[in-house]
Amino acid sequence: MVVRIVIGLSATALAFAVAGRRLWRISKLVRSGAPAPDRVQDLASRAEAELVEVGGQRKLLRWTVPGVAHAFTFWGFTVLLFTIIEAYGDLFSKTFAIWGFGHNPVLGFLEDFFICAVLVALCVFSVIRIxxxxxxxxxxxxxxxxxxDAAWVTLLLIAMVMVTLLIYRAAQTNTGDFPYTWWAFASHLVGKALHPLGSGVNSVLETVFVILNVCVIVGFLVFVSYSKHLHIFAAPLNVAMSRRPRALGALDKTPDMDMENVTEDTVFGAGLIEHxxxxxxxxxVTCTECGRCQAVCPAWNTGKPLSPKLVIMGLRDNMFSQASRLLARDPEKAEPTETLVPNTIEPDVLWSCVTCGACVEECPVDIEHVDAIVDMRRYEVLMESRFPSEAGLMLRNIENQGDPWGLGQAKRTDWIAALDFEVPVVQDTIPDDVEYLYWVGCAGALDERARKAVQATARMLHRAGVTFAILGQRESCTGDPARRLGNEYLYQEQAKLNVETLKSAGARKIVATCPHCFNRIKNEYPRLGGDFEVIHHAQLLEHLVSTGRLSPGDGYEGTVTxxxxxxxxxxxxxxDQPRSVLDAIPGARQIEMRxxxxRSFCCGAGGARMWMEETIGKRINMERTDEALSTGAxxxxxxxxxxxxxxxDAVRANSxxxxxxxxxLSQLVEESLSPAAAERSGSQPA
Ligand code: SF4
Ligand code: SF4
Structure with missing residues (x-):
């Protein structure tokens, strides 16, 4: 007994010292980052995230086979925490049982079930890896x-934890020390195989394997603290501290861009790891290197150098390589070195991102790639003035003309000339009898093709009796491309201007056609003082259709993706709402893309990529359109x-x-009502 205690506790003390030192250093490194005060608020939603994302393994279960295997391993480890308590108890007393319920057959069953489930999951992981x-x-x-390679060591160590556990429990069934009945089926089954060895040998096996079990567990602890499997500890924390409800929609930070508050120490964005x-x-430090983000990234999938996984790994490596500088007590040793771009992150990597959010959506441990990428872009644009030259024209156009194309405010109302009813243009304040302010957006007002969608939407709203007005020349770019490119200053100038205009017009309910404008006004303007009720036209159309105010007709017959x-x-x-609108068109048969x-795949225009050359790899819009065309819709x-x-553009490029x-959507609804009207609106080929 003394031998068990001495070996077990010595190994534990040594492992705790080694792993503890490492974990303490990592925690100091993490804490050396800039403040993020909002990450410790709203405890209820954080607890919910912990239950759903970690406990329920929500995102992992989307990847069916590896997800189920991972879920069983995770749940197994949770249940098997009881066996760790039992193993330590057994070091001191061979007949140890957890006080209160340590003989409960259900616990015995669950422990054995998960020993088997984890062993099966390990086989699945091995097959996937091979x-x-x-x-x-x-x-x-x-x-x-x-x-x-480290993953194989992990699989081996987990297997050893399970096997040593099973053998010492099996031996206990023969020595009379086992606390559970036959409900602990696996232990009793293996015990039967060991029974012929006699009680003396079983007693030795019990002692040897309980010590081995404890040693492997603490060895695993040390290994995990030095490998990418650190996520076992970091992931639950990271999920609990993640942006709630999701790290999508608005960007996380809204820096103070008031130039009166700028000093020579002010840094915009992230140019060094400590920013x-x-x-x-x-x-x-939480990234598991699982590559799920990489697998869905449109940039990576079209041959560009950007992989969200490699970005996070690169930043992690930079952080560890800078550890002695970041933790240096001597300020002279803490002098910054090379900037992240281009030394850790290549410019082509940084500028390839379309901010589609697929990586964030997919990441099982809630890593927020888009914010990190935009932070680095901000530093490049605002501190270094380095960005793709073609994007410079877009920025100048927004600054000087109020739209990315530089067509000017005078053209913003041209689209209403094609309508056979009057659209009020708000001069002063929105009249009381007007329900919505229609935010048309730069593309909707100025691009020939997008205009047709805006006109169709206007006609559908009018037909349904929805009253709306537009700002006309008082509307200006929401600042979306500037912000996603990293020019926070220009974005905030545009945003403040628009918030001011909207407030002075008395806007309360806004319907937007462009999802970028919709996202900006709904999710980002509130941080600059603009609180409005914002709806996208797809949502409004769905509402009108579902309440019977707009009934699609049978003028369209065909397939739609x-x-x-x-x-x-x-x-x-x-x-759901856009699909409900399509469902309501009697002749439209929907076909989903893979x-x-x-898991939708970006069109390639987001993140200000619309205004940058796409010279590397396949064009993203071509990739997406190939998928759409393959449905035969x-x-x-x-x-x-x-x-x-x-x-x-891509359909035309494919002839x-x-x-x-x-x-x-609105053009399709209109076509269903009257093919003639649709022809007039341009949704039908002439
Ligand atoms: S936001 Fe989209 S393009 Fe950017 S890294 Fe993530 S998946 Fe790739
Ligand atoms: S960032 Fe997330 S999804 Fe991407 S490799 Fe790391 S853990 Fe996996």
Whole structure:
């Protein structure tokens, strides 16, 4: 007994010292980041995230086979915490049982069930890894660039935990020390196999394997603290501290851009690792290198150098390489070194992001890639004046003309000339009898194709008896492309101007056609003092259809595939309403693309990419349009002017414009009502 206690406790003390030192150093590194005070508020929603994301393994279970295997391993480890208590108790007393319920047969059953489940899960993981091994160097594999060798050590250590546990429990069934009845089926089964060895040998096995079990567990603790499997400890924390309800929609930070508050120490964005917050640093150490983000990234999937996984791994490596500087007590040793871009993150990596949010959506440990990327862009734009030159024209156009194309405010009302009813243009304040302010957006007002969608929407609202007015020349770019590019200053100038205009016009309810405008006004303007009720036209159409104020007709007959715009779908969770509108059109038969809803694939225009050259790899709009065309649908429908332009360009590039049309939802509703009206609106080929 003394031997058991001495070996077990010595190994534990040694492991705690080694792992504890490492974990303390990592926690100091993380805490050296900038403050993130909002990450410790709203405890109820954080507890819910812990239950759903960690306890329920929500995101992992989307990847069916590996997800189920991971879930069983996680749940197994949770239940098997009881066996760790029992193992330590057994060091002191062979007949130890957890006080109060340590003989409960249900606990015995659960422990044995999860020992078996974890062993099966380990076999599944091994098969997945063996099958993926040859593909590891293929960039289509989600493990491309991951450190996969350590995963084998982890699998081996977990297997050893389970096997040593099972053998010592089995031996206990023969020595009379086991606290459970036959409900602990696996222990009794293996015990039967060991029974012929006699009670003396079983007693030795019990002692040896309980010591081995404790040693493997604490050895695993040390290994985890030095490997990417640190996520076992970091992930529950990271999920609890994640942005609630999701790290999508608004960007996390709204820096103070008041130039009167700027000093020579002011830094905008993240140029050095310490410019990130402690939560972002926690993100970096939490990454499991699973590659789920990489597998869904449109930039990576079209041959560009951006992989969200490799970005996070690069930032983590930078953080560890800078540890002695970050933790230096001597300020002279804490002098900054090289900037993150281009030394850790290549410019082509940084500027390839379309801010679609697919990586954030997919990450099982709630890492917030988009915010980190935009933080680095902010530093590049605002501190270094380094960004793709073609984007400079877009910024100048917004600054000087109020729209990214530089067409000027005078053209903003041209689209209403094609309507056969009057649209009030708000000169002073919105009249009392007008329900909505229609936020048309730059593309909707100025781009020929997007205008048709705006006109169709206006006609559908008018037909349903919805009263609306527009700001006309008082409307200006919401600042979306400037903000996603990293020019926070220009964004805030535009945002303040628009908030002022909206307030002075007395706007309360706003309907927007562009998901980027919708997201900006709904989610980002409140931080600059603009609180309005904002709805997207897809939501309003759905409301009108479902309440019978607008009844689609039978003028359209054919198949439709709906493309979810990132900023309407993933960023704002509007997935069902557009599909309900299409469902309400009697002749429209919907076909889903493989990548749809939460897993929709970007059109390539977000993140200000619309105004940058796309010279590396396949064009993202071509990739998405290939997928849409492969459904064989007659119409590719969407609810975003950017998506419409990008998809329509790609359909034309494929010479398919005579066979497949790209239409906004509102155009399709209009066509169902009257093909003649649709022809007038341009949704029908002439
Ligand atoms: S936001 Fe989209 S493009 Fe950017 S890294 Fe994530 S998945 Fe890739
Ligand atoms: S960032 Fe998230 S999804 Fe991407 S590799 Fe790391 S853990 Fe996996």
């Amino acid at each position: 099958r993926n091994a040859p593909k590891r160097l293929d960039r289509r594999s989600r493990f491309y660039g991951s450190h996969t 990130f917050t402690w939560k972002q640093m926690l993100d970096f 709906y493309h979810d715009p990132c900023y309407l779908g993933r960023h704002n969770r509007v997935f 990548r749809c809803r939460e 007659d119409v590719v429908s969407t609810a975003c002017p950017y998506c419409m332009i990008m998809l329509d 398919k414009e005579d066979e497949v049309r790209v239409l906004d």
